[in-house]
Amino acid sequence: MAASPFPAYISTRGSSPDVDFTAALLAGVAPDGGLYVPTAWPDLRGTSAVHGGSAALATAVLAPFVGTALPPEVLERAATRMAGQFQHPETTPLVELAPGMFVLELFHGPTAAFKDYAMQMVAVLAEAALSSRSERLLLVTATSGDTGAAAVRAFAGLDRVDLVVLHPLGRVSPVQRLQMTTTGAANVLNLAVRGDFDDCQRLVKGLLAHAGLTQGRRVSSVNSINWARLAGQIPYFASAGQSLGSEADRATYVVPTGNFGDAFAGWAGRKIGLPMGGLLAATNRNDALVRALETGVYERTQAVSTASVSMDVQAPSNFERLVFEASGRDSGLTRGLFEDFARKGRVTLPGDLLSALRREVSAVSVSETETTQEIARTYAEFGRVICPHTAVALHAARRLDRSAGPVVALSTAHPAKFPESVEAALGFTPERPQQLEGLEGRTEVFESVDPTLEAVLAAIG
Numbered sequence: 001m002a003a004s005p006f007p008a009y010i011s012t013r014g015s016s017p018d019v020d021f022t023a024a025l026l027a028g029v030a031p032d033g034g035l036y037v038p039t040a041w042p043d044l045r046g047t048s049a050v051h052g053g054s055a056a057l058a059t060a061v062l063a064p065f066v067g068t069a070l071p072p073e074v075l076e077r078a079a080t081r082m083a084g085q086f087q088h089p090e091t092t093p094l095v096e097l098a099p100g101m102f103v104l105e106l107f108h109g110p111t112a113a114f115k116d117y118a119m120q121m122v123a124v125l126a127e128a129a130l131s132s133r134s135e136r137l138l139l140v141t142a143t144s145g146d147t148g149a150a151a152v153r154a155f156a157g158l159d160r161v162d163l164v165v166l167h168p169l170g171r172v173s174p175v176q177r178l179q180m181t182t183t184g185a186a187n188v189l190n191l192a193v194r195g196d197f198d199d200c201q202r203l204v205k206g207l208l209a210h211a212g213l214t215q216g217r218r219v220s221s222v223n224s225i226n227w228a229r230l231a232g233q234i235p236y237f238a239s240a241g242q243s244l245g246s247e248a249d250r251a252t253y254v255v256p257t258g259n260f261g262d263a264f265a266g267w268a269g270r271k272i273g274l275p276m277g278g279l280l281a282a283t284n285r286n287d288a289l290v291r292a293l294e295t296g297v298y299e300r301t302q303a304v305s306t307a308s309v310s311m312d313v314q315a316p317s318n319f320e321r322l323v324f325e326a327s328g329r330d331s332g333l334t335r336g337l338f339e340d341f342a343r344k345g346r347v348t349l350p351g352d353l354l355s356a357l358r359r360e361v362s363a364v365s366v367s368e369t370e371t372t373q374e375i376a377r378t379y380a381e382f383g384r385v386i387c388p389h390t391a392v393a394l395h396a397a398r399r400l401d402r403s404a405g406p407v408v409a410l411s412t413a414h415p416a417k418f419p420e421s422v423e424a425a426l427g428f429t430p431e432r433p434q435q436l437e438g439l440e441g442r443t444e445v446f447e448s449v450d451p452t453l454e455a456v457l458a459a460i461g
């Protein structure tokens, strides 16, 4: 008889069986359509666990989430791989731009965006989980650029995982496309969809629900609805806290937000007792979250294209996790709201839930003009070139009162991934870091497909 999983994960919608960390990792979404969260949050307060170099720190923060689902050395191996793939000795250095104003640099990984941090670890954990089950996994993911690149780099060459990445043809930057298409790995299939990012997402949903494809094999996705990926982003909040020392618990973190994955990782970090103060989610013009917190109406609108492309999200999927927590873990309420939202694209949040949500996080939206101005201003004041996502966070960060404590803006991508936006603001393109060198010389492999399920299924074979 199987021992009960420790720690166990439950669904935000309340009607899925409890699973362990690896089952949550391999499944992605819970069977009832909800998102996995731990049954109880671990408490890291007062432990000495949250000290040490970045691999040790990541291991210590994640160990209580992985529990007995994997041997401890697997997690250590995952964390060591991640740290080894980052080009900076501190992995995620905290840099002070002005007194009390910091950026947390998360872009030193192999594809120069923060998604590398968790993805590098998740690949190792997934391979180990599959190996112990003697299973294989088909991962399908839609990308507007960064997720696909990070996933391809993390999963390329693994034995038990096949990865299919759908990107909108001609709508990702050349650097992003090259990062996905030049690994030469036999287990990666890149599909360039003749359509937009929403088509890619719709097709991935179709694939995950397609009986023929899921018959007799495990099919899952690796975006931030996956608990393992989200948990994998908690450790760098511990690392920032370590650098801030005695000031850490007064620090406000400003998180550039699309699907609210990174911001929820920050929320979870504070929940488990990492020394952290406020959380401010900064969105671009795709501001469903900001409007929800302002008006109590959570509404999906057409996504608009912005310079911070990786945040062009209609409805932040991890908002469901925050609603679940802020409602006092009321799965009935959460299920009702999000099933309604899926049907109607619009729900009204009950008043006491809204007040509770506002106590957990704040959110602001930053315009395209403000984003461009921030890139220019940050360069003029600090001699630093930043990417548009980082600019959204820094702009929001400037509005905060720094006498209340340090302000930490998360810097989620290297500016060289977004040369057009930087050039528009500064008149020159940023220098490429070492990990983005030499991409153009490599052979690209991808297939163009029509935006239909039949075409994508035929390509997967």
Ligand SMILES: *Cc1c(COP(=O)(O)O)cnc(C)c1O
Binding pocket: 113, 114, 115, 146, 147, 224, 256, 257, 258, 259, 260, 261, 262, 263, 310, 311, 389, 412, 413
């Ligand atoms: C994915 C991404 C974000 C948004 O992160 P979420 O977890 O979706 O909120 C921000 N910046 C960059 C560079 C990204 O790639």
